[in-house]
Amino acid sequence: MKEKLEITLRIDKIENGVYKAIRAYGFKKHGRTLHRFVSGDISQVINFQCGQAYRGETHRMWVNLGIRIPECSERAFILKKPIKRYYHEYECSIRSRLGSIDGGQEKCFDLREDAEKIQYEIIDDIENKVMPVFDVLLSRENILACRRDYPNFDLFNRNKLSLEEAMIYGHLGDMEKAKELFEQYYQTAMGEYNDAVVNGRKVYLKKGERLVYAGQDITAEQDGYVTIYGASRAHIDYLDELAATLGLR
Secondary structure, eight states: OHHHHHHHHHHHHHHHHHHHHHGGGTOEEETTEEEEEETTTEEEEEEEEEOOGGGTOTTEEEEEEEEEOHHHHHTOSSOOSOOOSOOOGGGOSEEEETTGGGTSOOOOEETTSOHHHHHHHHHHHIIIIIHHHHTTSSSHHHHHHHGGGOGGGOTTTGGGHHHHHHHHHHHHTOHHHHHHHHHHHHHHHHHHHHHHHHHOEEEEEOTTOEEEETTEEEEOSSSEEEEEOOOOOHHHHHHHHHHHHHTOO
16 A cells, blocks of 8 residues: 555656656646647646556556547547547547657556656657647648658557548548548458458467457467457448548549
């Protein structure tokens, strides 16, 4: 209990120190999340995430980064929902972590170590590596023009680039470009589906691990990849429905 309290005090100290250093950029503090709106409704997020207690990792901390473009998250060209006071990092489309943005290993901070040293390292990374990117990707036009220049800031959704660009163009009123990019993404998704149907897909199993899927019952004889056959049309069906809802077809 004493160690848990000490860890909480340390992360509070680090987070408060970081907030004081960057609030001049327009960030506001909401729990473990630092958030600012740019261009009215685009969110830029810095979030402090601690490890899970059941794993005994509460002393570990990561710094998550995100940018949320409303139409990409809501999958709508016309945004009807009121803007919330802030958004979480997991609600963002463009997401990464300190360390990963350098193209290397994500940084995991040990909260049992010198809190002041950790705080200054985080501030240095945010001011010199994060803010220069945030200050470019602060409008829809800049995101369309420059998002691809920062692949290490875009680790989770970069396979959906053409779909998300279609959403932005549609929101801006360029339906022709939105249709073009949506169909580009759709054809890629259809190609991946057809390939999975014909050639299967690779799944990694540890020795003795069992997988039951689409009538296949596989138990791994050793660590390695196995091929499973069959594919779900769920994503294709979703895209068909989305195209109809958005008026793209």
